[in-house]
Amino acid sequence: SQWGEENLQALSIQEGEDVTMNCSYKTYTTVVHWYRQDSGRGPALIILIRSNEREKRSGRLRATLDTSSQSSSLSITAAQCEDTAVYFCATDASSGSWQLIFGSGTQLTVMP
């Protein structure tokens, strides 16, 4: 497997708190994607960070990438109830087919 964790992780926080989700990968990648999946829907890209970037921000989201430790993180600042979703990280398969390899994801629940 490309990823360290095989099963869905779960996090539960209160509204207004900050949260960080982590992923570690085993083989070289040129890009890490973070996707969000709402219940009953397909995943949607929320932030993409390339291997030449250490940090990427989008609104309340912040992604980091450490190629030396082959790990990435996604942080949400001041989480809101609508942030409740499953968050996946994914890397490119480096096979020239624009394939992605998805991790098992983190179920984030933000409580009011």
Place this chain on the structure above:
Amino acid sequence: EAAVTQSPRSKVAVTGGKVTLSCHQTNNHDYMYWYRQDTGHGLRLIHYSYVADSTEKGDIPDGYKASRPSQENFSLILELASLSQTAVYFCASNPGLGPSSYEQYFGPGTRLTVL
């Protein structure tokens, strides 16, 4: 806006029966993918295609066939459905070129239950 649609959205099939899942995209994308998602796990690639009339095997192709009759349409076929194929199936498309070349656009999914 990019759009990927899937049909049916939900299906119950009997063991040994044939199942066809359909995907249609209006993105004008060359690449299309079929994934399965099992409860509590991530997405795993079954088949993909980068041009009409051609398909490629992904990571878990056994028990599945794929068909790409046109750029817009991509089908997943289970010739002999089995209990282990109960899952949610997602179709996705990708432009394969340009600055957004890595982003995949997903459909809403098809929940398949094999009894």
